[in-house]
Amino acid sequence: MRAARSEAERRAGVLAAWLATTWRRRHRLVAGPAAEVAKGISTAALVEIERRRLLPWGAVLFGLGILLFFGANARPSLPVGAVAGALALSAALAWARIRHRSLAGGIVLAGLAFLAAGFAAAAHRQASVAAPVLVSPASGTVAGFVESLEDRERGVRIVLRIAEHDLPVRGDGPLRVRATLRAAPDAPILAPGDWIVARVRLLPPPEAVRPGGYDFAKEAYFRGIGAVGGLYGHPEIAEAPVAPDLALRLAARLDAARNALTERIAGIVGGQPGAVAAALVTGKRGLIAEETNAVLRAAGVYHIVSISGLHMVLAAGTVFFGLRAVLAAFPVLALGWPIKKIAAAAAILAGAIYCVFSGSAVATERALIMTTIMFGAILVDRPALSMRNLALAALIVLAREPEALVGPSFQMSFSAVAGLIAGAEWQATRTRAPAPPPGRIGRALGAVRDNLMGIVVTTLIATAATGPFAAYHFQLANPYGLLGNVLALPVVTILVMPAAVIGMALLPLGLDALAWRAMGAGVGQVIAFSEAVAALPGSQVVVRAFDVGALGLLVGGLLVVTLSVSRLRLLALPLVAAGLALATAPARPDLYVDRDGRGVALRAADGRLVVLGDPGDFVLEQWLKSDGDPRLPTDPSLAAGVACDPLGCVAVLPGIGAIALVREPGAFAEDCARAAVVVARLTAPRGCEAGIVLDRAMLETTGAATLRFEADVPRLETVRRRPETRPWLARE
Structure with a gap:
């Protein structure tokens, strides 16, 4: 060394x-x-x-x-x-x-x-990761193995490896699909590893609802999912014609164990605290109600639900400090054995077990890698927290899953840790640890003060580091996130996660119920705090979507200020200033078009969107959020100034002219003659004289689209960029 x-x-x-x-x-x-x-x-x-x-x-x-x-x-x-x-x-x-x-x-x-x-x-x-992908909507009867299963409020979501089918699929091998089975009193009880025969209605994984939006099709491709949809009727559980391979058998047994523990924790604790507590241990979040998710998001503490760095550090840290304290209680061991390294090795093992049992999600695997490097540094007598260790963790994660780089989970987790390490390095060069207050009460109060101050400072740093990514991916800001974290994190740190570790340790003995109840009490308090914060006026602010150029400038500034230790940090100022200038005043589209041509949103005279047709609540919600509009999809003002009949809908885009949405072929003659833009889920006839035609033939090639008129010159942006060809594009 x-x-x-x-x-x-x-x-x-x-x-x-x-x-x-x-x-x-x-x-x-x-x-x-x-x-x-x-x-x-x-x-x-x-x-x-x-x-x-x-x-x-x-x-x-x-x-x-x-x-x-x-x-x-x-x-x-x-x-x-x-x-x-x-x-x-x-x-x-x-x-x-x-x-x-x-x-x-x-x-x-x-x-x-x-x-x-x-x-x-x-x-x-x-x-x-190349795997078969469904190329068009299809229905039929399929047969295959249930790989995994997750209970949800209104049914069950399964991942099914289909071995026998007659579906229009591109690629060779079994088709893996994610499907939902609605709850019914007489429905059979499925289990991971079952061979089922079922009728299905499947769709290709959906692409982004707007250019620059979240692309589930890409994520599904790298997860090996080739279709999504639902099972209708009752699936038949039958004897498999072939034995499942070893990997499937192991995965099925692990998923069954996770489901059993989820049911046990949720049953012991009860209610939404039980659903959240179970999710923190097993990674199964299907039982959490959307209302609870919304409250946690509004309070800025939704990150506690996704098993990531916080949970891994708390779980492994509990094992590390607990085992080290036990070994230190015996002078023979403390003086003769390297108890710190023994505790670090046990923490790494505990983290690996937690990762596997919680489902080995992408965020959890990244957290395990970071935690392993941190405790591994202790084993080789190196500093546990350093920017080099973080860089090494990032390299390992990206070498395994390069696609994680373009997702919010990787970006937010690593930017937060980089910000915290940079902040700790900066503080270490400028301050010295103050002398502890005299007396036990003084020391206790000082510890409480230091912990609260640590939560405040780390929350501020993490919020600043992750803010650009949260705004870019989710178009949301949480003004009271600091308050929510100050209230919730001490409970999670002191009670919730230690109780989870104790519960897992006592589970084989059947003595775990008390630990789950303690954990549930802590989670219930976190939910109560979140509800109080979410009830404050303006707890969630919708921000306009900005383009990747603004994000790139902000990320460049973040990298410079966190990775540099010299005056080069000053170079971050112009980068951040330019990024903020672009992000706070983004160019907004004048027209949003659904990928199927079923709905359009256009900008009215008052600057807000109005809607033609029926793009669906999810699509409309994403359009509104990207436009910085806090209205709900059910708001009646979205139909202001729109005229509809059975043939279609028409509205006026100020300065441009009529925008027509065609539902039936009989509307083409009139709309092509008078409209500036014609949108249709049908194929427009040849010779349509409208200035711009976005019909079925075009949208199947481009996907969802936006139009912006700059000095009356239209600028069209689409989800698919010609001549882009990628394997996750279903209609390639």
Whole structure:
């Protein structure tokens, strides 16, 4: 360890000497303010390198390679092997340059290696998860194994691996679908691993309802889901013609155990506290009512429901500190054994068990990786919390699941941790720990004060770090999130998660009921706090959707301010300022068009949206949120100024003209002659004279669309970007 550290220090010294020599040779070439700027940048870069902050930027470049892959406008044709070859070559050249003290060239080549590695990881992942996808809506009778099952308020949601079917599917192999079976008194009780024969109505996984919106089709592709829909009638449980493979048997047994524990916890605790408590242990959230979810979101504490870093740290931390305290109580063990490392190893094992039993969701796996690295650092006598460890965790997560980078879970979890680590580093350089207050009562009050202050500060940092992602993905802001977290997190930390750990430990003995009741009491208090915060006026604010350019500037500023330790942090100011300027005044579409042509939303004279047709409550809710409109889909003002008859609907877009939604073929003649824009779920006749025609033939190619008129010039944006071709596009 000392030899490795000495080698690292030697290389840092070599690099410092090289930079100093380079500056002395070249500073005479510039004069005046430019020289001062160049000198400042060189000095700051030296500080960054001496503090070993290059690896975090390597992780950033790895992520940039992933974004380049997903941002391609067509399916990348570059073979993964070629990219991997470029990666190996860049890495070899980088190592050679560094070994020969050509450090600047080595750093550049290493950066190229990270970039190529990210691109290669995304390309390999897309190819490795390829699975059959339904290409059009279909009904039929299917047979297959139930992989997993989750009880919900009004039925059961299952993942079914279909082995026998006659559905229009693209690709080879079994089709995995996510389907819902509505509750019925005489419905058979399904269990994971059952072979069933059922009638189904299936749809391709739905794409985004607007350009830049959430794309379930992409997420489903990487989860191996090729269709969604429902089972109707009663499925028949039959004997399987073939035995399930080992992976399916293990997954079915684990899911059955999770369902049994979910039912036990929910039954012991009861009500919504029981549903939330069960979700925190098993990851099964189907029993949580939407009203409870809404209250937790409004209070800014919905993150406690998704098993992620907070839960993993609390669960593993409870094991770590508890076991260490027990071992320390015995002087023989405390003096003769490395009890801190033993406790760290036990915490890693506990975290792994928690991850597997809670369903190994993407967020939970990421939390396990981060927690393992943190406690693993203790095993090798390294600092547990550092930006390098976070970068290493990010690299591992993205190498396994590159698609996670474009999702809110990864972005929010890693940005929050990066902000907290950066804040801790900044505080460590400026403050010293105050002397503890005298007396037991003074120390107790000081501990309470410090904990509350810690919650306030960490909540502020985490909110600032995750705010851009929350606004971009969900168009929501929680002004009282700080208050909600200050009230809820102490209960979660002190009571809820420790009780969960104790309950799991006592479960094999059948003595777990008291622990679940204690956990339920804590969860009930969290819900009560959330209801009080959600009842405050303005507890949730809808913000307008902004484009990825504004998000990129904000993320760039966040990366600079968290990863830098020198005055380079000042570069974050113009980035954040530009991002905020774009995010606070985004260009709003004048027209939203549903992907099936069943509904349209257009901007009326008062600047608010009105709706033609019936796009569906979910689609309309997403349109309203993206427009910064807090109205509900049932608001009667959404129909103001709209004229409808059995043939279709018409409304006027100020400055442009009539917008017509055609329902029946008989409306085309009149609407094509007078409307500026015609939208139809049917195929428009040839010769339609409307300025813009968005009919079935076009929407099947483009998906949902928006129109914005700039100086009367229409700008069309679509979910599918021609000539984009991706395997998750059902109609490719």
